[in-house]
Amino acid sequence: MEGLGQTLVCTGCSLLCDDIEYEMEDGVVSKLYHICMHGYDKVMFAFSPQRLKAPLLSSNGSFREVSLDEAISKAAEVLKSSKKPLLYGWSCATNEAIDLGLEIAKKLGGIFDGTMWICHGYSIYLAKKLGMGLPKLEEVLNNADHVVFWGANPGDNHLRHMSRYAVFPRGERVPRGIETRMLSAVDIRMTSTVKVAMNKLLINPGGDAELLSALISELEGKPIQREEVAGIPLKTFLEFVDVLKQRPYTAIFYGLGLTHSGKGKENVELFYRLVQLLNQNGKSCIAMPMAGHYNMVGAVIKSLDAGGGPFAIDFGEGGEVARRGESALDALLSWEYDSALIVGSDPLSSLPSEIAQRIRSIPTIVLDYRLSLTAKHADIVIPVAVPGVESGGHATRMDEEVVTLSPIGGLVGRFPSDEEVLDKLLKQL
Amino acid sequence: MSEKSKKLSPLEVYNLLPKTNCKECGYPSCIAFATNLLLGKNKLEDCPPLFRDPKYAANLEKLKTLLKPMEEMAETGIKLDPDKCTGCGNCVVVCPVNVSIEPKIAKGIGVKRFDLIFLVENGKAKILDLEKCRRFPPERINCRVCEEYCYSGAIEIF
Structure with a gap:
């Protein structure tokens, strides 16, 4: 059997599991080992009848197939005749593709934006501003004897997070794995993650700030004088405080439940205050956002490096940063843009209708391997390789570790990668 | 700890058995029979009165329904x-x-x-x-x- 014993890096989420063994039969992946169902679906989409195969050009309300060269030169024409292009997506693109996207944005004086704002753009920005950075997952594996999931549900989203790194493996200071690790979960509902946690902290919706403030108060030596905190009985709350105080190494993984529950910024700021306080109290405490898309962290870091902000960067004519959006939502709603290049994202499906309508009304170029809703309404659709399966490059794991993708040899070259398309496009601009 | 689907307890099985401790099954009591039944060590058929006496027919049907999922189990359950x-x-x-x-x-x-x-x-x-x-x-x-x-x-x- 060809391909026996080889491994690929899964791009199903930002865990970038690098131990996926595969077997091939007649040029098709026949077996995948250790991969979760999300990753399995992503890899197998490369062989799906629904996978996009030919570049498409919209004319008179329908698509016609064109050559790759024609699609790229039409895309270049659209971008060149545009006053202010929007370059959107990026969390599902390799680091190399993001670099090229930024280069195009600078060259054309466009807006560089993406799904970083609906994910952990702001939290990573704040962590870096506070000098806290992102700890390594291997460090958590080896040291954390208390793991907390806060507004995060790896049990449904990052399926191998607990089994690959955070909870079940046996580490240097936690030699018996789960028997020596305490597992806590804070959420508003009984998620798959809360189900398997020892400490289940089910708070009222929007109760994160209240719980965080109460924890901070307790750790500062100012006891809480209430019967319940954010819907949690005082006894449960105090037990959690004790665990935080007693366990030498706490790793807190937080999700969109914390950062996008109405008071996102306030929550994240309080959250990092708690982390700092625990460290000042002689405990080791690290915090990590549960970035979703496989290169969310890469997109945020590249965006921060290029423009000082995690999203919504408006480049001026000379390629300098003209302005930065405090909220990408406001930028997408109110900033001027008259064309869009969308890479590995489906804003028409995921963004508010006002924005979706704006994007639909302007000339749009989409790079994707599936015919998403955005692709269906685009003017030019360019099919690209499934990253990690049909194309290589680098992506940044949720802990900022840069991982080299290892695509399946026989599949490379079937479709151009995002990077190759963007490179050709840039050369024509 | 984690919430699990409802488990069969020996008592639930025992309540549907003849509860006569007749020892025909080889165990000293019906509760011992029930416990070992759930451990997969014996089968319902090992309780002769249950099949012999028509007054247990309704209970037998209930037991069969109750134990049906066990048939799908591998040996360790x-x-x-x-x-x-x-x-x-x-x-x-x-x-x-x-x-x-x-x-x-x-x-x-x-x-x-x-x-x-x-x-x-x-x-x-x-x-x-x-x-x-x-x-x-x-x-x-x-x-x-x-x-x-x-x-x-x-x-x-x-």
């Missing part, structure tokens, strides 16, 4: 529902036997070996060699870690 499984691999890494067979698994790393108890293949966990499970003789340990940490409830132990 572990059931893995592939429709529910998400391939998270918690069972692979949390299982002490899996780790003793392949130490790399202790570090969370996937290793393709077909002599393991659990292996994730094509996005779903599979039970390969259940005879190695500690629930089997000689250990006969009531280990339930795979069930306890299964997110989706795909693994059930009777």
Whole structure:
């Protein structure tokens, strides 16, 4: 059997599991080992009848197939005749593709934006501003004897997070794995993650700030004088405080439940205050956002490096940063843009209708391997390789570790990668 | 700990048995029979009065319905529902036997070996060699870690 014993890096989420063994039969992946169902679906989409195969050009309300060269030169024409292009997506693109996207944005004086704002753009920005950075997952594996999931549900989203790194493996200071690790979960509902946690902290919706403030108060030596905190009985709350105080190494993984529950910024700021306080109290405490898309962290870091902000960067004519959006939502709603290049994202499906309508009304170029809703309404659709399966490059794991993708040899070259398309496009601009 | 689907208790089975402690089954009491029935050591058919006496007919039907899921179980009483499984691999890494067979698994790393108890293949966990499970003789340990940490409830132990 060809391909026996080889491994690929899964791009199903930002865990970038690098131990996926595969077997091939007649040029098709026949077996995948250790991969979760999300990753399995992503890899197998490369062989799906629904996978996009030919570049498409919209004319008179329908698509016609064109050559790759024609699609790229039409895309270049659209971008060149545009006053202010929007370059959107990026969390599902390799680091190399993001670099090229930024280069195009600078060259054309466009807006560089993406799904970083609906994910952990702001939290990573704040962590870096506070000098806290992102700890390594291997460090958590080896040291954390208390793991907390806060507004995060790896049990449904990052399926191998607990089994690959955070909870079940046996580490240097936690030699018996789960028997020596305490597992806590804070959420508003009984998620798959809360189900398997020892400490289940089910708070009222929007109760994160209240719980965080109460924890901070307790750790500062100012006891809480209430019967319940954010819907949690005082006894449960105090037990959690004790665990935080007693366990030498706490790793807190937080999700969109914390950062996008109405008071996102306030929550994240309080959250990092708690982390700092625990460290000042002689405990080791690290915090990590549960970035979703496989290169969310890469997109945020590249965006921060290029423009000082995690999203919504408006480049001026000379390629300098003209302005930065405090909220990408406001930028997408109110900033001027008259064309869009969308890479590995489906804003028409995921963004508010006002924005979706704006994007639909302007000339749009989409790079994707599936015919998403955005692709269906685009003017030019360019099919690209499934990253990690049909194309290589680098992506940044949720802990900022840069991982080299290892695509399946026989599949490379079937479709151009995002990077190759963007490179050709840039050369024509 | 984690919430699990309702388990059959020996008492539930006992309440539907003749409760005469006749010892025809070879056990000293009906409760001992019920306990061993749930451990898979004997079958309902080993209770002759239940089948012989028509007054137990209704209870017999109830017992058959109650015990039906056990027929789908492997010998140690572990059931893995592939429709529910998400391939998270918690069972692979949390299982002490899996780790003793392949130490790399202790570090969370996937290793393709077909002599393991659990292996994730094509996005779903599979039970390969259940005879190695500690629930089997000689250990006969009531280990339930795979069930306890299964997110989706795909693994059930009777």
